[in-house]
Amino acid sequence: MHEPLTVDIWSDVVCPWCYIGKRKFEAALAQLDGDVPVTVRYHAYQLDPTAPPGLAEPVTEAYAKKFGGPDAARQIIERVTGVAADVGLEFRMDIALRANTLLAHRLLWLAAQPDSPAPQPVVKERLLRAYFTEGRDIGDPDTLAELLAEVGFDGDTVRAWLDTDAGAADVAADIAQAGDYGITAVPTFVVNGTWGIPGAQDADTFVNVLRRLHAKVSGDESDAADEP
Numbered sequence: 001m002h003e004p005l006t007v008d009i010w011s012d013v014v015c016p017w018c019y020i021g022k023r024k025f026e027a028a029l030a031q032l033d034g035d036v037p038v039t040v041r042y043h044a045y046q047l048d049p050t051a052p053p054g055l056a057e058p059v060t061e062a063y064a065k066k067f068g069g070p071d072a073a074r075q076i077i078e079r080v081t082g083v084a085a086d087v088g089l090e091f092r093m094d095i096a097l098r099a100n101t102l103l104a105h106r107l108l109w110l111a112a113q114p115d116s117p118a119p120q121p122v123v124k125e126r127l128l129r130a131y132f133t134e135g136r137d138i139g140d141p142d143t144l145a146e147l148l149a150e151v152g153f154d155g156d157t158v159r160a161w162l163d164t165d166a167g168a169a170d171v172a173a174d175i176a177q178a179g180d181y182g183i184t185a186v187p188t189f190v191v192n193g194t195w196g197i198p199g200a201q202d203a204d205t206f207v208n209v210l211r212r213l214h215a216k217v218s219g220d221e222s223d224a225a226d227e228p
Contacts, residue, residue, distance in 0.1 A: 012105075022124070045175060
């Protein structure tokens with residue numbers, strides 16, 4: 001049996017296209033149904049690393065500041081909410097709270113460790129749903145501990161762990177590696193450390209690219225292109 005493709009996904013937990021892209025990528029894996037073995041790893045990227053730790057503001061206000069006013073913010077929110085609905089996601093951007101995501105990324109790093117009580121994609125999903133659907137403050141340590149407890153972690157242990165700097169250097173290395181790869185927007189999917197797939201592509205696109213790359217690395221497609 002061929003070795004699985006490794007797909008490293010750079011994304012942020014406050015990025016709407018990252019949640020949409022996650023759903024489309026999952027749909028692609030369901031279509032492949034194991035024909036192309038894939039190992040998924042999530043990596044840190046911060047859309048706004050300057051967001052003050054410990055403070056949260058309504059995403060409507062943050063978007064208005066970033067995109068040129070309330071009307072522009074509303075149009076963007078309506079668009080992403082509609083696209084999200086098309087893939088089965090309920091976005092409640094009217095109650096979403098923009099916050100610094102560094103602590104959330106540290107927890108995603110923790111979830112990737114061998115002794116994690118919950119797989120990393122499960123933790124990623126819980127954090128995304130908390131932000132986009134439930135209006136939870138994913139920059140608040142107490143909230144994060146509660147969310148991790150829901151997926152199998154010990155909440156008190158997580159809360160104490162967040163008061164340390166464990167995982168911080170690894171998260172910083174993830175962010176630096178994104179820069180080394182030339183990643184300037186997320187989500188970005190990097191296959192076997194070589195091929196990049198930018199953006200929230202349609203499921204069929206992911207399926208086609210993963211099939212081609214699997215054939216290429218397996219030696220089953222002599223005329224496979226060098227790039228997807």
